[in-house]
Amino acid sequence: MKFNTIAAVLTSSLLLSGCIIHVGAASADVEINEQLAISSANIAHLDISAGAGSLNIVGLEGATEIQVKAEIHTTEDKDYTFTLEQDGDTAVLVAEHGSTSGFWNGDSPHINVQVTVPKHIKLTVDDGSGEMSITDINGDLDIEDGSGSMDIARIQGKVDVDDGSGSLTITQVSGDVIVNDGSGSLTLSRVGGDVNVDDGSGELLIEEVVGEVTIHDGSGSITVKDAGGLTITEAGSGGLNVTGVKGGFNIGS
Incomplete structure (x- = not known):
């Protein structure tokens, strides 16, 4: 009983002092917020590769950029890829964590992504797991999704x-x-x-x-x-x- 009391006090002290208790190698104990943007002047197509985590894509009338915000839940080694690059008339977005298979479970590493694009953009999405929402796009959608709920609305294509x-x-x-x-x-x-x-x-x-x-x-x-x-x-x-x-x-x- 005395041992249990000491353990409880020690645990409380660690939490109050801001220390992180590591559950395991796959636990996402680091949070990073990043933003990327690219001019959409010569871009007709956005190709997205996303692993575990939520993905929200919205088309905006009059937008002149593709803008991406990411909430990255990762490990101490920061083994993730978050890039937005142009290849001809295609923008390529990659938001993936290296230590996962693409499936999100509990506190495992994942990246929550919010994307705003011009409404005319054609979309190709390869997504691992997590909630997905795509709205207000005046272009075709080609989507491959592993698991998680998906909502698609107001698509002209x-x-x-x-x-x-x-x-x-x-x-x-x-x-x-x-x-x-x-x-x-x-x-x-x-x-x-x-x-x-x-x-x-x-x-x-x-x-x-x-x-x-x-x-x-x-x-x-x-x-x-x-x-x-x-x-x-x-x-x-x-x-x-x-x-x-x-x-x-x-x-x-």
Whole structure:
């Protein structure tokens, strides 16, 4: 009992004095804030490689730069890459930590990134894990994501997403939407083009689509409301609710 009391007092003293107790080699015990910017005068495309951590991308009317803010949670050796460079008409952003596999777990190293771009920029994103948000872009999106929730809204262009796991919401897209989704709920709404979904598992809600909707689904409920047409090539298990389909309606196995 006396030993426990001494240990508690020692722990309290360490915390009050500002000392850091290292949990392990993969613990992110250093926080760094950095900013990068590049002129967007001759740039049409932004290519992003991000590891673990949140990623927020916003298109701004009249913006003349690509601006990036990073909240870097790293180890004492600061084994991370945070760069923004131009290659022809493409800007290349890298925000990755060297000691992780790209997946964020608890207090492991990660980089939270906020990006503002001109609205006309085309985006290519390769993201490891963590929440992602992309809004107000007047260009095509090509996204590959490992895990974590994703929200995409107000896109004037085509959206192509390859998503591993986590909830995915896509709304207000003028062009076609293509989604290859592993697991997690999927919501698509207010799409001006066609929708093509290959979904592993999780609830699927699709509504207000001007074009044709094509679905290949493993498991989970499917709800389609107000579409130009509907083809379900495969539906493994789960309920099916369809209303307001204006064109053809075809169901496979």
